[in-house]
Amino acid sequence: MSADTPETSVDYRETVFLPETEFPMRANLPAREPEWLERWARIGIYDRLREKAGRPAFVLHDGPPYANGHLHIGHALNKTIKDIIVRSHQMMGFDSRYVPGWDCHGLPIEWKIEEQYRAKGLNKDDVDTVAFRQECRRFAQSWVDTQREEFKRLGITGKWQDPYLTMDYHAEAVIAEEFMKFLMNGTLYQGSKPVMWSPVEKTALAEAEVEYHDHTSHTIWVRFKPRKGLEGCTVVIWTTTPWTIPQNRAVAYGPEIAYGLYEVTGRPEQSTAIIGEQLVLSDALAAQVMAAAKLDEAMYRRLRDVPASEFEGVVLAHPYAGIEGGNGEWEFDVPMLPGDHVTDDAGTGFVHTAPSHGDDDYQLGLKFGLKMTYNVEPDGTYRASLPVFGGQAIIEPDGKDGPANVSNIKALHAQGALLAKGKLKHSYPHSWRSKAPLIYRNTPQWFAAIDHKLADGMGTYGDTIRTRALYSIEELVQFTPPAGRNRLHSMIETRPDWVLSRQRAWGVPLTCFTKKGAQPTDSDFLLRNAEVNARISAAFETDGADVWYTPGFKEKMLEGIANPAEYTQVFDVLDVWFDSGSTHAFVLRDRADGTEDGIADVYMEGTDQHRGWFHSSLLQACATKGRAPYRNVVTHGFTLDEKGMKMSKSIGNTVAPQQVIDEYGADILRLWVAQSDYTADQRIGPKILKGTADSYRRLRNTLRFMLGALAGYSETEAVAPEAMPELERWVLHRLAELDETVRAGYTAYDFQGVFQSLFTFCTVDLSAFYFDIRKDALYCDGPESPRRRATRTVLDLLFHRLTKWLAPMLPFTMEDVWLSRFPGAENSVHLEDFAETPKAWLAPELAAKWEGIRRARRAVTAALEVQRTAKVIGASLEAAPVVHVEDAGLEAALKSVEFADICITSDLILTTDPAPSEAFRLPEVPGVAVVFETASGAKCERCWKILPDVGSHAHAQTCKRCNDVLG
Template identity: 55%
Template sequence: MTDTPEKLDYSKTLYLPETEFPMRAGLPQKEPEMAKKWKEMGLYKRLRASAAGREKFVLHDGPPYANGNIHIGHALNKVLKDVITRSFQMRGYDSNYVPGWDCHGLPIEWKIEEAYRAKGKDKNEVPINEFRQECRDFAQGWINVQAEEFRRLGIEGDFDNPYTTMAFHSEARIAGELLKIAMSGQLYRGSKPIMWSVVERTALAEAEVEYAEVESDTIWVKFPVVAIRREGFADQTVAIAEILKKQGEDVEPADVEAEFAELLTASVVIWTTTPWTIPGNRAISYSSRVEYGLYEVTAAANDFGPQPGEKLIFADKLATDAFAKAKLEFERLRQVSADELAAITCAHPLKDLGYTFDVPLLDGDHVTDDAGTGFVHTAPSHGREDFDAWMGHSKALEARGIDTKIPFPVDDAGFYTEDAPGFGPSAEGGAARVLDDNGKKGDANKRVIEALIAANNLFARGRIKHDYPHSWRSKKPVIFRNTPQWFVYMDKELGDGTTLRTRALSAIDQTRFVPAGGQNRLRAMIEQRPDWVLSRQRAWGVPICVFADAEGNVLKDEKVNARILEAFEKEGADAWFAEGAKERFLAGEHDGDKWQMVTDILDVWFDSGSTHTFTLEDRPDLKWPADVYLEGSDQHRGWFHSSLLESCATRGRAPYNAVITHGFTMAEDGRKMSKSLGNTVTPQDVMKESGADILRLWVMSTDYAEDQRLGKTIIQTNIDAYRKIRNTVRWMLGTLAHDHGDEIAYADLPELEKLMLHRLAELDQLVRKSYDEFDFKRIVRALSDFANVELSAFYFDIRKDTLYCEAPSSLKRRAALQVIRKLFDCLVLWFAPMMPFTTEEAWLSRDPSAESVHLEQFPVIPAEWQNEAVSEKWKKVRTVRRAVTGALEIERKEKRIGSSLEAAPVVHVGDAELLKALDGLDFAEICITSDIAVVAGEGPAEAFRLDDGTKVTVEPKLAEGTRCARSWRVTKDVGSDPDYPDVSARDAKALRELAALK
């Protein structure tokens, strides 16, 4: 020894942690540098090369829209996808992530039009393909921006070769899918009520609509009864009389005719929140499950409406409220049966304006007595249920001589047409309008209500607040209007005994849903959905590239189709709009006067629903079907829905094996994020202030299947959780600076090390199972608890003395280093998919020569690590230890000791099993005391004991001896080695061994 004991700095003789891995992460500065490095080193290509030949796992990216910076929902979505693909890649799969973008559609077109309007430029004066190119350039600009923002999040994928719906090949494949559907007879031109945006002048799908509260006019309208059909009814007078008797009425069959005739003086009353649809009324729906009555007005206190003596028919449950609304007093005369209602014919309330047709009553399943009058105003031009009710009775109505043709009362600009007599172009004052170009209410409601009052057929009026559909793009109300569009049949037999609906429902049954409730949700939508309307009246997108005659028949010629698809492949969908396109595609083989080009644009959901064809099928680095589709829960009616229908229409099954859904991110107080409320959280701000790994940890920690919350407090909570994980990793890195890679046989390891390896074996099963089940919060919770509770507060705490103080040759020390090496590898690799930046930094700190943690695989856990016997024994050991630490904590609080090394407690164990578990252990080391005495039996009554009834009592006592100047343990052998008079014998031996190594 060169130093005398008096001059020896014992701190320099300890194996204290040494690492350049900082406590302060500095993620906002480090992460962009790391992302840049990954890009420069071609990490994506290296991942693909390393996975060559493995079984493929494919998560197909639902395309975000190329319009604006990413928001917190994008971040949530992409992080979930990235974690899934990374976790499968690190578990032996070729898990390739190909990002994609949805590029067509109204939002982009709207942006270009806004720019035109700002410049006083008319879109209609610009050649269509010039306009389309501007849309294309706009989309590409935002793709570039979003791609960099996704990369900043740590998303790894083929960003150099993504898919886009506007790529020429993509447009050709989308067109090809449409032509497959057309050639199989599933495409047809029809006229149905659809959601229509007056502002945007286009049809909308349900997925393009959101609901917002509005205040609407609401009216109760009288439809006078004008006829009672006698066919098959007169013979029922006896039966009707019997029914009336059962209801408590004293009536004979002869009286029934009179009571029945009394209905001719009554009116059926309907209720609606859309007065402007009254000109479209063609029927009244009732329910045979609802009880109705005939009522007479006995007194009136109103400015208009029914007067005393008038008879009205209502659902019994709703009559009182309705009469109160109209300020009327009434009495109930009798019940009106379903048979009677079926026989009634009413007049239209605006008959004198030209609505001279009969209005029949139809039994409808959609009618309830929850609100209104129990009768539903049925305007097949303006509602799906109305349309279905009308068409469902069409044969019976036609047999009665009723014209079932559905009118077109409202045009694309929201004006009434001549199909709305008294309100159309020829009416006094010109055509009334439902909505104007800005989505504001027009004069339609006012004029219809005034006409009803004039006709003495308005029962009552009011205002109501309710949710109403709005375009999610313009945020303006939409209307339902009957208009010719292109549809795909849901229920047409497809030649194999199936329909598109039955195929889709069968595919849903064969798909795994996470969470499971998504299956029922999507199934209900498919069961109830109408035919798929494909056409949009816009310019930017893939056209419905078919030729049709005046009757809507589609030209079926594969040679024409081949020319179309060849042109699209080379020139994109612009080829359809190019000069001479009609002649080019028909090539003189068909009559150009008979066959006209359809100029409508495909619903963008058809575009995105077709992405599986030009990604999964056409890319050799992917496969069809995808293993997983993952999007927000709104995509049950969006991308999951359209992909299912498109694939089932062309391939008979879903393009996915599993569907995962996540909720939406709310503000910290549970409210929707809103700029006006100032409660928005952007991923850009979080990354700038805290780092992407903090945002990713939040995503991983939350129950993503439900709506989540995010704000400053929640971000701080995740920062705190991250710091604990980081500090655990940092301590391991510092400790492993002294590791020489020794490998000790499992059989020779101390029990405590075997316990830690057993826990790794258990965690390995949990981590792999949870990654399989996409249950990320379970992994974060398990690994965080393990790091904080079992490692930092237990294993590391116990082993610090061994690791810092024992001699280089110590088996226990070398065993601990070996286990910490395994702990580090497992924790960093398991966390790598979730926190790619931090784990990369840690991995390279441990081994600077390594390429990347993301090129590694999850650790392979030897079977021998699974040791239930050790685990069960140490559960007992830790039970006794918990009593000791509880007693010492009181001693510290009372300042009777400074640290646990000053103590030498006496532990009384009254449980034979617990006592046996301690046999042969250095229990003082485990409790981090300088000494300890374990005795059998009950301890003194005043001794410390746990509240849970554990038969362990602890007498705190001070350790006897002298404090070791190196390890701080209090022992009786300090000074036993004359060369090191102020340290224990154990430490003196270590110092002598260290000196010999110099």
């Protein structure tokens, strides 16, 4: 260097210990995540975890998704929550097992195959049942294979090479065995009652298969003329199902309702009312009825009260009595009967009662011995022999209204029975598959009696399915969120008997035989024989449930036990909710990776499963195990778009998981789940995902900084906690606090709480505070500096905790971070447990002291920001503020630490002198005032602090600290 070269030209950049890492700023998750998936499969992570001995089992039992389509965002939410539960419990010291499963039987798959048949002009009924079932099986298997890869792409860990399928032969055998336990314990019976029926799909539906949509129904007000009692009066009913009028068998009234007799005194031309007729109506509804008949207040008058007691013994005529072509079909008495279900909220105060087409009607019919009707066929048409209306459809095959409603309205008008008509848009049950409207239809079905007294030796928690279920809910099961308990309890408390049968082909058959000529109430109606049951189970285990449909099967099963000619084989199939409700038996009980007692630690599904899988599993297990098959029930809400609207393909507001993965990567989708309160409904869309990606980048930068600062770190550098500066001991205190928070949060399934605590720690406590302060020590202190060594020790401790705590939520990214520091062919963060964090690190008094220091720092940095904005300074190291502190205790705390370093200033003066009026004050930090002063001295070209001693050392333009490091 020539003598005239200015000292400021010395370049000290190579002497600074800047971060070194190959961990990229850009994650490039869509491209890199598949590499980690392949790696995890290659080194067998899931199976290696099972080899860890001596760990208590923790089993999340998978509620099986349906195998018939690509995954939607609800699947991604569901499986990610499950995965976080499984991974976090594994890292908390459990043997956390997860066997994914699929629901493979049932109507949706059968419907798809039927659609293929119809497209080819074929009829399912003309095809061999076994051949048809095998097509259903192939269809289901193809979607299992597709969905398995889609789930794996989300980073879901589990026994993917050996999942459970409800259509596996062993599963079908166990489902049949579980059904036969109902057969043997007396809960199974055949009854004839109205059930929710799909005319389009020709089958009964479970409540969980029903969804409600707006539907416009015909409404009618119908006159019923008395045959006995109420002379000269007319009783008026109202209904939204005109097609049920031919099945009417009674009119119900409310014993507590106030009724009156109303006379029509005038009418406009368009009204069907008759001047002089006297109508019995609820007083609360009379005006509405008259308005429907197009009568204003001047056209009718109230004559008198009609007490409900006056209806006792009254007999009405059916409105179709005497109808042309009726052939005597409706020449019977229609009694008036008291009904607690009758209200005066809507209608007329009288309820048309068709026992075959409504539950309230059915219950009233049971009570008073009303005759059931069988006028409606499985396809939703009237029986061909029904006079006047025979063969007419209620619902057409395409799901639209058939002519039955309009035909009844016309017939009622011709009979003089139609007082008024209209239309009503209301919420109405539809099939969740065909989307077609449903009807209540009386049909013989198989039921499980949930109030039947059981003598099965499992009566610890009750002697009926209902009492056991209610006890389980109240005493044996924890619910997250807690509201799930009341929701499920109220459903079980009021539910009717379970309809087990479906009139379909693809499913596990009701493996039972009925005696020809016997009635369902006869003791020998059902063949109950343990040897027959064992034969059926063995046959299913070998050949699957298809064997039930092969010729000669009945004869083979009954050979030597009963005369096959005397018995009828049942060909209905089980409700698929019975299939999935039985999974505890063939997964938890039978598999080596199940549980010793056949009870899962957790069932986790959407809130709709209170009436679905949680519900059916509870009923099924209470009948066959005596209690609930789970200890915890965790539920999540539904996924909505950013505006809070339900997602719909027709609206175009759906978010497909694969689209998110292609754009951002699976970890961003997982982070969206982790950041959300999954117990409520979730919102997702482009803006929300962009915000999630921004949070991810901030977190990634924190981890990248640690990796860079830890380059070359070894255990020989480690400093014992008691030898560390206070700032480092404060970080250890925060780690000890977080360890408790993280473990408690994961245990309570509160991932949002875990993530928010960690994210706030990383961005506020670390990046914006600790890292910001200690960058100077990391970059400029000497390698043997106690402060730098303590900092790197703390960073190492941080690294081992943060990567593992975040791994259940962000498995791809944490693997990337882990391997960036600990490369190795067999290494994985997912083979690690959460690091043990000593309780001794907790230092509440130190934390309280540092809370005061941080408050004071906020006042200083805010004051400096004012000067930076005004361009008085460019960096905080140009400042040497005077800090006035009113509290002597706080002043002492600030003087006990390197407060200038904490505030990242070159110098700083502390005083308890009164602050001048012009001093900067931060309202939220009372008692601290800051007077800005610039730092005096020259700038150190190595650490950039401005200090008086710069230039007075051997190394040009350095401060004493940097000069000593340079040697």
